[in-house]
Amino acid sequence: MSRGLGRVLYLPNEPGDFVQRGPRRALSGLLEAGLIEGARVVSLLRRVQAGDGPAERERLRAIVREFKPTIILLDKPAGTGLRSDDIQAWRSGADFKFVVADMDPYHWYFKHLPADGRALARYADIVFVPGSSLFVRNYRRAGAKDVRWNPHTYDPGSFGHLEITNDTVAKDVVMIGSLIGSRFGRLRRLPGAVDRGRLAAELKHSFGSSFALFGSGWTEEIGSGSIPFHDQERTIRSAWVTANWDHFPKESHYFSDRLPISLASGTVHFTTWHPGYDELFGKLPFLRLVRRRADIVPEIHGYLESTSPGDRLEHARQARVFAARHYRQDIKYAELLNAAGAGIDRTAIQRALSGDQTMLTEE
The missing domain is CATH 3.40.50.2000 (Glycogen Phosphorylase B;)
Known part of the structure; x- marks a missing residue:
């Protein structure tokens, strides 16, 4: 991926009617600017909640085989039902970096890492968490090799527009x-x-x-x-x-x-x-x-x-x-892709995401 032209499959954390607007705008802007070759969104959590979980996970396996992403970016695995055999099936169909951004806080006693997170930890190339001590240790104990701090952010399309008076x-x-x-x-x-x-x-x-x-x-x-x-x-x-x-x-x-x-x-x-x-x-x-x-x-x-x-x-x-x-969600998500090897120039990211991007929708 040294060319800097990644193919990104994004699996957002979207329960119910909630939409991850910032990441969807980021992918749309990067795609329109030619900074990534392709991008797809599969709202797996919403689909699992609304229908047949095993069927939806099988559908996702087929999408990976067809789309052949170079980066799979997953937000918060909890509730998806994903298991190790899903990741193994993905790996058999495409060569990609697997990035998990689990921005929920967990604790060994008060709030356990969910089964989905434990199952995927050892298969992730990078796991991002919002703290740098206990939260990192949680995923390392589950088998994750590379766990990094990543701050929470805000969607600039939703916040920062009202006049300050x-x-x-x-x-x-x-x-x-x-x-x-x-x-x-x-x-x-x-x-x-x-x-x-x-x-x-x-x-x-x-x-x-x-x-x-x-x-x-x-x-x-x-x-x-x-x-x-x-x-x-x-x-x-x-x-x-x-x-x-x-x-x-x-x-x-x-x-x-x-x-x-x-x-x-x-x-x-x-x-x-x-x-x-x-x-x-x-x-x-x-x-x-x-x-x-x-x-x-x-x-x-x-x-x-x-x-x-x-x-x-x-x-x-x-x-x-x-x-x-410091905390624009679209910029930070582009940086997550770079952590996986997308190689996108930061100045080009800023330029591509400086306007009003549309949100990438699920096909």
Whole structure:
């Protein structure tokens, strides 16, 4: 693949009606610019959920034999039912690099790596995960040879478009995030779940009606229900700052898509400090990294009291620029292809993805 003309088969993580817009736009843009020779999307998870799993996996085997990809990029294998014999069948029909981007967080005790992930780990040429310590070890224990950190990103086609003005601001703080429980009780809840619940209660107590909370798992007394994933920007822009506490607060270099989406939408974001953040971020006026949950509320008050509306709007604009420079989903997915040997020039990637790409659709 030294020519830089890969043939990419993309298997997105698309449960229900959800669409991976950023990667589909990236593949469309790269294809139109002639930076890859071919690209196909097979939404295996959606097909398995809607129909006959074995039949859909057999159909995918036939597509691999016919399309002959040089790169197969799989998002989050959970729920697909893929097994080692599927990968062996793919290998018999094509010569490709197999890349798994599993951006879900897992834990040996609280949230196990799913059977699909364990089955595919030792067959992947590269596995990308969103943390650099426990998350890497999870896949290595399952047999993956090359496991690398990859940050969560945001889709620039969905976020980063609303004008940043104080006309949209109606509250001081917005928090978007679900309270995830466990069927095994409190002892098996995710490591940061208790602190996330306490933070929400503290924000509600301190800010009252000037605080809004969205996501599943909250009581009606504190939460306002869920919002559609691609509609988050308007909610984020309705407050001066956003707040969060991560479910995996000790994982090195980890952050969920909450961070890039918040910054791209244009806000000052208060969130959990993680090992590795000092080298990733340093000190930024729009990203406030807090080591103790109990300090978030006082730090938000301090920020709001020490800044003018003009200061906050300027910080929000800086946040959007920073997110676009570092965490665009389409750019990052092109870089995943390069990790598999696509050899696409970075300047050419930027040029190809600078416009409004259409989304590559499934044939």
